Amino acid sequence: MSDTAIEFGRRIPRITRLSLAASPFLIRWTLRVVTLILFSAATAFGISLGMSAPEISPASVVQHDATPPDL
């Protein structure tokens, strides 16, 4: 990555203006809402992962004569 590419941030005046104009109050609340959304998503994703997790050990797919030790 070149310095020019990294320094590209200099050329986005609209975003810069937005960041400079927003009040601290607005910024603080926006961050709180972002955090809330992030952890709500993490909760939903976690529950979804848990709900869709296997009910039978995948070890059982390995066919063998002996009884698997349930690892």
Add this chain to the structure above:
Amino acid sequence: MRPPRFTATALLALVWLGAALAILQGFATSRLPSAVDASLVAHVTGMAAGYGAAIMLILMSRSPWLERDIGADRLARWHAWAGPVVILLTIVHAMAAVKAWAEARSIDLGAAAKDLLRIPGLTTALVGTAILVLVGLASLRTLRRRLSYEQWHFLHLLTYLAVAFGFVHQLAGPDLVGRRALQIAWSLLYTYAFALVLRWRLLQPLFQLWRHRLRVEEVRQESPDVMSVLMSGQHLDELRAEPGQFFRWRFLTAKTWSSAYPFSLSAPPTRHLLRITVKACGDGTRRIFRVPVGTLVFAEGPYGVITSRRRRRPRVLLIAGGVGISPMRALFEVIDLPGRDVTLVYRAAKEQDLVFKHELDEIAERSGARVVYLVGPSGDAANDMSAPALGRIVGDLSDHDVYLCASPRLAASVRESLMDRGFPRHQLHEERFSF
């Protein structure tokens, strides 16, 4: 000062309680055998390793409540202690699982390993384990010395991948499988851990970059191998940074963007300016000396608890060794005491290694505080930094809050001397770092 909402003891108790529950689950699944066998070891170590990996992520997530109430140095020490334990548990789990499988089927270990790798999720778990072993090896003292900070840091970042790979296997493992509530709880532990990392290690610095537009304003030489970097930005007061605190800095140039370095503020922050002071310790820090003016800076922080809020006693002794003067210089200017009974003891090997001498003398003159320079060989009796010697400089040490920042060796020697003399631990404020 606000009382800590979550003390180290409470957090540790919670972590150990979770570990006990995870281990108990491992015992429960192995159907309580009459003797310790490979299967029991595999279950217990597997649960403990899986739980430990998630806790490692949480401890290093840079969450403000952890950084503020526990302290970055203590979290790093816990991580340094528990990280190898988690890696060891993972290795023992893998070996015990292969042995248990081989015993149950009366086959050799090679055939058992081959069998196990056919189980869905086990190949990724093996890759995850391999990454963890690699990180563990890279952290061994002898190997770590040969690696640059950047290489070591990159390897550490791979642990996220390793933990994610391990999670796939855990969720389908025999200790959780078929137990819906446990599977959900385990998933939540991991999704919350990753959410914390995402929120505080990625989103927060990105937000700060956007909001504060921090850029290098000037790189100034302080001594032959020490430079100060001044950075300007907008709304820096919103960071609520305090003297004594540090940030992890990432300078966005082609050669330096990939590494984040922890450096303390060396001057009280203002609304538009931050200053750090860096000693050349390797290729990475030398590259920082050459960052061009105008370079964007990605800053994580502020972190650290050795601020003036920690002060409880009527007098203050600041002890700095070498470049450890950085946070002490910032604190020296702002510690506000009636009559300013503040003493700064500044140790340097050579006269030319003293940095900020002019600034320190000026602050002392303005405020009535005192600076004592101890310059020259450490064997020289005049440079003694033992508790009795410090007592001779400042009088009764027990009246003081002591702030300490120096090289690991000097800090350890001062700390031990103070403790040996019965100096109260809660009056000694320091953060210890080494990579």
